[in-house]
Amino acid sequence: MKLGYVCQYFTQEYGGPVTSLMHELSKDVDVVNYSSVGRHMQYHAGGVHSDLEVRLGDRLTLRRYGVWFGVAGLVYPRNLTGLLSADRPDVVQSEEYYQPASHVSFRYARRNNVPFIFNHRGSEVRARSLRERVYFSIANPLSRSLVRGSDAIVCISEAGRRVLCGVYPEAEPKVHVIPNSIDPSRYSGADGRSFRGGHGIPESSPLLLCVARLHRQKRIDLLVRAFAEVKRQSPDSVLCVVGPWFEAEKRRMDSLVSRLKVDDVLFTGPIPNERVKDAYAAADVVALTSEYEPFGYCLLEAMCLSKPVVAFGVGAVPEIVEDGRSGFTVHFGDAEAFAGKVVGLFGDRQMSRRFGLRGRRLVDEKFLLSDNAERLVRLYGGLTGR
Numbered sequence: 001m002k003l004g005y006v007c008q009y010f011t012q013e014y015g016g017p018v019t020s021l022m023h024e025l026s027k028d029v030d031v032v033n034y035s036s037v038g039r040h041m042q043y044h045a046g047g048v049h050s051d052l053e054v055r056l057g058d059r060l061t062l063r064r065y066g067v068w069f070g071v072a073g074l075v076y077p078r079n080l081t082g083l084l085s086a087d088r089p090d091v092v093q094s095e096e097y098y099q100p101a102s103h104v105s106f107r108y109a110r111r112n113n114v115p116f117i118f119n120h121r122g123s124e125v126r127a128r129s130l131r132e133r134v135y136f137s138i139a140n141p142l143s144r145s146l147v148r149g150s151d152a153i154v155c156i157s158e159a160g161r162r163v164l165c166g167v168y169p170e171a172e173p174k175v176h177v178i179p180n181s182i183d184p185s186r187y188s189g190a191d192g193r194s195f196r197g198g199h200g201i202p203e204s205s206p207l208l209l210c211v212a213r214l215h216r217q218k219r220i221d222l223l224v225r226a227f228a229e230v231k232r233q234s235p236d237s238v239l240c241v242v243g244p245w246f247e248a249e250k251r252r253m254d255s256l257v258s259r260l261k262v263d264d265v266l267f268t269g270p271i272p273n274e275r276v277k278d279a280y281a282a283a284d285v286v287a288l289t290s291e292y293e294p295f296g297y298c299l300l301e302a303m304c305l306s307k308p309v310v311a312f313g314v315g316a317v318p319e320i321v322e323d324g325r326s327g328f329t330v331h332f333g334d335a336e337a338f339a340g341k342v343v344g345l346f347g348d349r350q351m352s353r354r355f356g357l358r359g360r361r362l363v364d365e366k367f368l369l370s371d372n373a374e375r376l377v378r379l380y381g382g383l384t385g386r
Helices: 017-025 080-087 100-111 132-151 158-167 169-174 192-198 220-233 247-260 273-282 297-304 335-347 350-367 369-384
Strands: 002-006 030-036 053-057 060-071 074-078 091-095 114-120 152-155 173-179 208-210 236-243 266-267 285-288 309-312 327-330
Touching: 002 017, 002 080, 002 100, 017 030, 017 053, 017 369, 030 080, 030 100, 060 080, 074 100, 080 100, 091 100, 100 114, 100 285, 114 132, 114 158, 132 169, 152 158, 152 169, 152 369, 158 169, 158 173, 169 173, 192 273, 208 220, 208 273, 208 297, 220 236, 220 247, 220 335, 236 273, 236 335, 247 266, 273 297, 285 297, 285 335, 297 309, 297 350, 309 335, 327 335, 335 350
Parallel strands: 002 030, 002 091, 030 060, 091 114, 114 152, 152 173, 208 236, 208 285, 236 266, 285 309, 309 327
Antiparallel strands: 053 060, 060 074
Protein backbone atom coordinates (compact mmCIF):
# COMPACT_ATOMS: atom_id res chain seq x y z
CA MET A 1 0.00 0.00 0.00
CA LYS A 2 1.23 3.51 -0.80
CA LEU A 3 0.23 6.49 1.34
CA GLY A 4 0.41 10.00 -0.08
CA TYR A 5 0.69 12.36 2.91
CA VAL A 6 0.23 16.04 2.07
CA CYS A 7 1.29 18.85 4.39
CA GLN A 8 2.41 22.45 4.22
CA TYR A 9 5.87 22.14 5.73
CA PHE A 10 8.15 19.22 6.46
CA THR A 11 11.65 19.55 7.84
CA GLN A 12 13.36 16.20 8.13
CA GLU A 13 15.79 17.49 10.75
CA TYR A 14 12.93 18.33 13.11
CA GLY A 15 11.77 15.40 15.22
CA GLY A 16 8.24 16.61 15.80
CA PRO A 17 4.96 14.70 15.59
CA VAL A 18 4.57 14.62 11.78
CA THR A 19 8.22 13.76 11.13
CA SER A 20 8.13 10.95 13.67
CA LEU A 21 4.81 9.66 12.34
CA MET A 22 6.10 9.47 8.76
CA HIS A 23 9.05 7.33 9.80
CA GLU A 24 6.87 5.07 11.96
CA LEU A 25 4.23 4.57 9.25
CA SER A 26 6.92 3.68 6.73
CA LYS A 27 7.62 0.52 8.71
CA ASP A 28 4.28 -0.85 7.45
CA VAL A 29 3.37 1.08 4.27
CA ASP A 30 5.17 2.96 1.51
CA VAL A 31 4.96 6.66 2.32
CA VAL A 32 5.43 9.64 0.04
CA ASN A 33 5.33 12.93 1.91
CA TYR A 34 4.39 15.96 -0.18
CA SER A 35 5.34 19.30 1.35
CA SER A 36 6.19 22.76 0.13
CA VAL A 37 9.65 24.09 -0.58
CA GLY A 38 9.23 26.58 2.26
CA ARG A 39 10.88 26.36 5.66
CA HIS A 40 8.52 27.09 8.52
CA MET A 41 9.63 29.70 11.06
CA GLN A 42 8.41 27.42 13.82
CA TYR A 43 11.49 25.28 13.34
CA HIS A 44 13.92 27.28 11.21
CA ALA A 45 14.46 30.91 10.28
CA GLY A 46 12.45 30.78 7.06
CA GLY A 47 13.89 30.34 3.60
CA VAL A 48 13.45 27.69 0.91
CA HIS A 49 14.54 24.06 0.69
CA SER A 50 16.70 23.34 -2.36
CA ASP A 51 16.19 19.56 -2.22
CA LEU A 52 13.04 18.74 -4.20
CA GLU A 53 13.21 14.99 -3.63
CA VAL A 54 14.82 13.17 -0.71
CA ARG A 55 14.86 9.49 0.14
CA LEU A 56 14.45 9.39 3.91
CA GLY A 57 14.24 5.61 4.29
CA ASP A 58 13.60 2.39 2.42
CA ARG A 59 9.87 3.15 2.29
CA LEU A 60 9.77 6.90 2.88
CA THR A 61 10.24 9.55 0.19
CA LEU A 62 9.91 13.32 0.52
CA ARG A 63 8.77 15.31 -2.52
CA ARG A 64 8.49 19.09 -2.46
CA TYR A 65 5.93 21.05 -4.43
CA GLY A 66 6.33 24.65 -5.52
CA VAL A 67 4.39 27.54 -4.02
CA TRP A 68 2.49 30.20 -5.91
CA PHE A 69 2.33 32.29 -2.74
CA GLY A 70 1.66 31.94 0.99
CA VAL A 71 -0.45 34.06 3.34
CA ALA A 72 -0.46 33.75 7.15
CA GLY A 73 0.57 30.10 7.08
CA LEU A 74 -1.68 29.24 4.13
CA VAL A 75 0.37 27.74 1.30
CA TYR A 76 -0.95 27.83 -2.28
CA PRO A 77 0.69 24.85 -4.03
CA ARG A 78 2.08 24.59 -7.51
CA ASN A 79 2.56 21.20 -9.29
CA LEU A 80 1.12 19.15 -6.39
CA THR A 81 -1.42 17.46 -8.66
CA GLY A 82 1.36 16.43 -11.02
CA LEU A 83 3.35 14.84 -8.20
CA LEU A 84 0.33 12.90 -6.96
CA SER A 85 -0.51 11.75 -10.47
CA ALA A 86 3.03 10.48 -11.01
CA ASP A 87 3.06 8.47 -7.76
CA ARG A 88 -0.57 7.25 -7.76
CA PRO A 89 -0.95 6.67 -3.99
CA ASP A 90 -3.59 4.22 -2.74
CA VAL A 91 -4.66 6.62 0.05
CA VAL A 92 -4.29 10.40 0.27
CA GLN A 93 -4.09 12.06 3.67
CA SER A 94 -3.78 15.82 4.10
CA GLU A 95 -3.30 18.33 6.90
CA GLU A 96 -6.31 20.55 7.73
CA TYR A 97 -9.54 21.03 5.79
CA TYR A 98 -8.93 24.71 5.05
CA GLN A 99 -5.44 24.50 3.55
CA PRO A 100 -5.23 25.01 -0.24
CA ALA A 101 -3.02 21.90 -0.47
CA SER A 102 -5.86 19.88 1.07
CA HIS A 103 -8.33 21.13 -1.56
CA VAL A 104 -5.92 20.25 -4.34
CA SER A 105 -5.25 16.75 -2.98
CA PHE A 106 -8.98 16.22 -2.29
CA ARG A 107 -9.84 17.01 -5.92
CA TYR A 108 -7.14 14.61 -7.09
CA ALA A 109 -8.50 11.84 -4.82
CA ARG A 110 -12.09 12.32 -5.98
CA ARG A 111 -11.16 12.31 -9.68
CA ASN A 112 -9.14 9.13 -9.25
CA ASN A 113 -11.46 7.29 -6.84
CA VAL A 114 -8.81 7.22 -4.10
CA PRO A 115 -9.78 7.28 -0.39
CA PHE A 116 -9.16 10.72 1.15
CA ILE A 117 -8.46 11.51 4.81
CA PHE A 118 -7.76 14.86 6.37
CA ASN A 119 -6.26 15.65 9.75
CA HIS A 120 -7.72 18.32 11.97
CA ARG A 121 -4.91 19.44 14.26
CA GLY A 122 -6.58 22.52 15.70
CA SER A 123 -8.58 22.74 18.89
CA GLU A 124 -10.51 25.71 17.55
CA VAL A 125 -11.92 26.99 14.28
CA ARG A 126 -11.65 30.76 14.22
CA ALA A 127 -9.83 33.43 12.28
CA ARG A 128 -7.85 36.04 14.16
CA SER A 129 -6.62 38.53 11.57
CA LEU A 130 -8.50 40.41 8.86
CA ARG A 131 -6.60 38.42 6.20
CA GLU A 132 -7.70 35.15 7.82
CA ARG A 133 -11.34 36.28 8.15
CA VAL A 134 -11.44 37.18 4.45
CA TYR A 135 -9.86 33.86 3.50
CA PHE A 136 -12.18 31.77 5.65
CA SER A 137 -15.28 33.57 4.34
CA ILE A 138 -14.22 32.55 0.82
CA ALA A 139 -12.93 29.09 1.67
CA ASN A 140 -15.71 27.91 3.98
CA PRO A 141 -17.99 26.54 1.20
CA LEU A 142 -15.01 24.66 -0.26
CA SER A 143 -14.10 23.40 3.19
CA ARG A 144 -17.61 22.09 3.81
CA SER A 145 -17.51 20.10 0.56
CA LEU A 146 -14.16 18.63 1.59
CA VAL A 147 -15.49 17.69 5.04
CA ARG A 148 -18.57 16.08 3.50
CA GLY A 149 -16.64 14.29 0.78
CA SER A 150 -13.76 12.90 2.84
CA ASP A 151 -13.74 9.21 3.68
CA ALA A 152 -12.36 9.69 7.19
CA ILE A 153 -11.19 12.49 9.49
CA VAL A 154 -8.43 12.23 12.06
CA CYS A 155 -8.50 14.63 15.01
CA ILE A 156 -5.50 14.75 17.33
CA SER A 157 -7.64 15.52 20.39
CA GLU A 158 -11.16 15.34 21.75
CA ALA A 159 -11.06 19.13 21.99
CA GLY A 160 -10.39 19.30 18.27
CA ARG A 161 -13.18 16.83 17.54
CA ARG A 162 -15.70 18.88 19.53
CA VAL A 163 -14.80 22.10 17.78
CA LEU A 164 -14.73 20.62 14.29
CA CYS A 165 -18.06 18.84 14.75
CA GLY A 166 -19.55 22.00 16.24
CA VAL A 167 -18.86 23.78 12.96
CA TYR A 168 -19.45 20.77 10.68
CA PRO A 169 -21.88 18.37 12.45
CA GLU A 170 -21.85 16.08 9.41
CA ALA A 171 -18.23 15.20 10.24
CA GLU A 172 -19.10 13.33 13.44
CA PRO A 173 -19.56 9.77 12.04
CA LYS A 174 -16.22 9.89 10.22
CA VAL A 175 -14.01 11.21 13.01
CA HIS A 176 -11.24 9.12 14.57
CA VAL A 177 -9.39 10.65 17.53
CA ILE A 178 -5.75 9.60 17.30
CA PRO A 179 -3.47 11.86 19.34
CA ASN A 180 -0.02 13.13 18.52
CA SER A 181 2.35 10.46 19.75
CA ILE A 182 5.97 9.99 20.69
CA ASP A 183 8.77 7.43 20.71
CA PRO A 184 10.33 7.46 24.19
CA SER A 185 13.47 5.70 22.95
CA ARG A 186 14.46 8.90 21.14
CA TYR A 187 14.86 10.58 24.53
CA SER A 188 17.22 8.06 26.07
CA GLY A 189 20.75 9.17 26.89
CA ALA A 190 19.74 12.76 27.65
CA ASP A 191 22.44 14.76 29.42
CA GLY A 192 20.97 17.49 31.58
CA ARG A 193 24.28 18.26 33.22
CA SER A 194 25.90 19.19 29.91
CA PHE A 195 22.97 21.47 29.07
CA ARG A 196 23.27 23.28 32.39
CA GLY A 197 27.02 23.57 32.03
CA GLY A 198 26.81 24.82 28.46
CA HIS A 199 24.39 27.59 29.45
CA GLY A 200 25.89 28.55 32.79
CA ILE A 201 23.02 27.22 34.91
CA PRO A 202 24.20 26.09 38.36
CA GLU A 203 23.46 22.48 39.28
CA SER A 204 21.78 23.62 42.49
CA SER A 205 19.39 26.11 40.82
CA PRO A 206 15.77 25.01 40.32
CA LEU A 207 15.19 25.23 36.55
CA LEU A 208 11.86 26.14 34.93
CA LEU A 209 12.00 25.21 31.24
CA CYS A 210 9.81 26.19 28.31
CA VAL A 211 10.46 24.74 24.85
CA ALA A 212 8.61 27.00 22.42
CA ARG A 213 9.22 29.53 19.70
CA LEU A 214 8.84 33.16 20.77
CA HIS A 215 5.48 33.87 19.19
CA ARG A 216 2.52 35.68 20.70
CA GLN A 217 0.49 32.46 20.74
CA LYS A 218 2.90 31.03 23.29
CA ARG A 219 2.41 33.96 25.70
CA ILE A 220 5.94 33.96 27.01
CA ASP A 221 5.06 37.32 28.57
CA LEU A 222 2.79 35.50 31.02
CA LEU A 223 5.56 33.00 31.71
CA VAL A 224 7.97 35.83 32.51
CA ARG A 225 5.40 37.44 34.81
CA ALA A 226 4.83 34.12 36.57
CA PHE A 227 8.57 33.62 36.92
CA ALA A 228 8.92 37.05 38.56
CA GLU A 229 6.75 35.66 41.37
CA VAL A 230 8.61 32.33 41.38
CA LYS A 231 11.85 34.26 41.77
CA ARG A 232 10.55 36.07 44.83
CA GLN A 233 9.80 32.78 46.54
CA SER A 234 12.69 30.76 45.09
CA PRO A 235 15.57 33.25 44.63
CA ASP A 236 18.01 30.74 43.12
CA SER A 237 15.64 29.61 40.35
CA VAL A 238 16.31 30.04 36.62
CA LEU A 239 13.92 30.35 33.68
CA CYS A 240 15.13 28.98 30.35
CA VAL A 241 13.19 29.33 27.07
CA VAL A 242 14.46 27.15 24.22
CA GLY A 243 13.34 27.89 20.68
CA PRO A 244 13.61 30.29 17.72
CA TRP A 245 12.23 33.77 17.92
CA PHE A 246 10.70 36.53 15.89
CA GLU A 247 12.84 39.63 16.45
CA ALA A 248 9.93 41.86 17.44
CA GLU A 249 8.73 39.37 20.02
CA LYS A 250 12.25 38.89 21.39
CA ARG A 251 12.61 42.65 21.86
CA ARG A 252 9.25 42.73 23.63
CA MET A 253 10.32 39.96 26.00
CA ASP A 254 13.68 41.57 26.71
CA SER A 255 11.88 44.81 27.54
CA LEU A 256 9.48 42.99 29.88
CA VAL A 257 12.31 41.19 31.67
CA SER A 258 14.08 44.52 32.14
CA ARG A 259 10.93 46.31 33.30
CA LEU A 260 10.13 43.61 35.87
CA LYS A 261 13.78 43.50 36.94
CA VAL A 262 13.81 39.70 36.78
CA ASP A 263 17.22 38.04 36.90
CA ASP A 264 18.18 34.63 35.53
CA VAL A 265 15.97 34.55 32.43
CA LEU A 266 17.72 32.82 29.54
CA PHE A 267 16.58 32.69 25.89
CA THR A 268 18.76 30.16 24.08
CA GLY A 269 17.32 30.55 20.59
CA PRO A 270 17.08 27.35 18.51
CA ILE A 271 19.35 24.48 19.47
CA PRO A 272 20.14 21.27 17.53
CA ASN A 273 17.15 18.95 17.59
CA GLU A 274 19.16 16.07 19.04
CA ARG A 275 20.10 18.27 22.01
CA VAL A 276 16.57 19.35 22.97
CA LYS A 277 16.25 16.24 25.14
CA ASP A 278 19.20 17.52 27.21
CA ALA A 279 17.21 20.66 28.01
CA TYR A 280 14.32 18.57 29.30
CA ALA A 281 16.68 16.40 31.32
CA ALA A 282 18.12 19.52 32.95
CA ALA A 283 14.72 20.88 33.98
CA ASP A 284 12.97 20.55 37.31
CA VAL A 285 9.61 21.70 35.93
CA VAL A 286 8.45 22.18 32.32
CA ALA A 287 6.04 25.03 31.54
CA LEU A 288 3.56 25.74 28.74
CA THR A 289 1.76 29.11 28.75
CA SER A 290 0.07 29.20 25.33
CA GLU A 291 -3.10 31.22 24.81
CA TYR A 292 -4.40 28.52 22.48
CA GLU A 293 -2.79 25.14 21.92
CA PRO A 294 -3.97 22.50 19.44
CA PHE A 295 -2.02 19.88 21.36
CA GLY A 296 1.19 20.71 23.22
CA TYR A 297 3.84 18.24 22.02
CA CYS A 298 6.41 19.65 24.43
CA LEU A 299 4.34 18.15 27.24
CA LEU A 300 4.86 14.66 25.81
CA GLU A 301 8.59 15.34 25.48
CA ALA A 302 8.75 16.40 29.12
CA MET A 303 6.79 13.33 30.18
CA CYS A 304 9.23 11.07 28.29
CA LEU A 305 11.94 12.44 30.60
CA SER A 306 9.69 11.99 33.68
CA LYS A 307 9.40 15.72 34.27
CA PRO A 308 6.39 17.33 35.98
CA VAL A 309 4.60 20.00 33.97
CA VAL A 310 2.61 23.15 34.69
CA ALA A 311 0.44 24.49 31.86
CA PHE A 312 -2.54 26.67 31.18
CA GLY A 313 -5.48 24.34 30.61
CA VAL A 314 -6.30 25.38 27.04
CA GLY A 315 -7.10 23.28 23.98
CA ALA A 316 -5.97 19.67 24.35
CA VAL A 317 -3.74 20.30 27.36
CA PRO A 318 -6.20 18.77 29.88
CA GLU A 319 -6.21 15.58 27.78
CA ILE A 320 -2.44 15.28 28.21
CA VAL A 321 -1.86 16.50 31.76
CA GLU A 322 -3.63 14.76 34.63
CA ASP A 323 -4.14 17.72 36.95
CA GLY A 324 -2.74 16.94 40.38
CA ARG A 325 -1.23 13.63 39.23
CA SER A 326 1.29 14.25 36.42
CA GLY A 327 1.40 18.03 36.70
CA PHE A 328 -0.91 20.99 37.13
CA THR A 329 -3.26 22.81 34.79
CA VAL A 330 -4.05 26.42 35.60
CA HIS A 331 -6.79 28.74 34.34
CA PHE A 332 -5.44 30.71 31.41
CA GLY A 333 -3.83 34.02 32.34
CA ASP A 334 -3.53 33.40 36.09
CA ALA A 335 0.22 33.99 36.39
CA GLU A 336 0.09 34.06 40.19
CA ALA A 337 -1.53 30.63 40.42
CA PHE A 338 0.88 29.33 37.78
CA ALA A 339 3.82 30.54 39.86
CA GLY A 340 2.40 28.90 42.98
CA LYS A 341 2.26 25.50 41.28
CA VAL A 342 5.85 25.85 40.05
CA VAL A 343 7.12 26.86 43.48
CA GLY A 344 5.24 23.95 45.04
CA LEU A 345 6.96 21.48 42.73
CA PHE A 346 10.36 23.11 43.30
CA GLY A 347 9.88 22.73 47.04
CA ASP A 348 8.51 19.19 47.14
CA ARG A 349 10.92 16.82 45.41
CA GLN A 350 8.87 13.78 46.33
CA MET A 351 5.75 15.17 44.68
CA SER A 352 7.77 16.28 41.69
CA ARG A 353 9.21 12.80 41.24
CA ARG A 354 5.79 11.18 41.66
CA PHE A 355 4.25 13.47 39.03
CA GLY A 356 7.12 12.80 36.63
CA LEU A 357 6.76 9.04 36.93
CA ARG A 358 3.01 9.26 36.38
CA GLY A 359 3.59 11.34 33.25
CA ARG A 360 5.99 8.72 31.92
CA ARG A 361 3.38 6.00 32.46
CA LEU A 362 0.78 8.09 30.61
CA VAL A 363 3.06 8.16 27.58
CA ASP A 364 3.04 4.36 27.50
CA GLU A 365 -0.71 4.17 28.09
CA LYS A 366 -1.97 6.80 25.62
CA PHE A 367 0.73 8.38 23.48
CA LEU A 368 3.06 5.68 22.16
CA LEU A 369 3.96 6.35 18.55
CA SER A 370 4.00 2.67 17.60
CA ASP A 371 0.49 2.08 18.98
CA ASN A 372 -1.14 5.08 17.34
CA ALA A 373 0.63 4.57 14.01
CA GLU A 374 -0.81 1.04 14.01
CA ARG A 375 -4.29 2.52 14.45
CA LEU A 376 -3.74 4.64 11.35
CA VAL A 377 -2.51 1.66 9.33
CA ARG A 378 -5.67 -0.21 10.26
CA LEU A 379 -7.73 2.79 9.14
CA TYR A 380 -5.97 2.79 5.75
CA GLY A 381 -6.61 -0.93 5.40
CA GLY A 382 -10.30 -0.47 6.17
CA LEU A 383 -10.61 2.17 3.45
CA THR A 384 -8.70 0.27 0.78
CA GLY A 385 -9.60 -3.32 1.69
CA ARG A 386 -5.90 -4.20 2.00
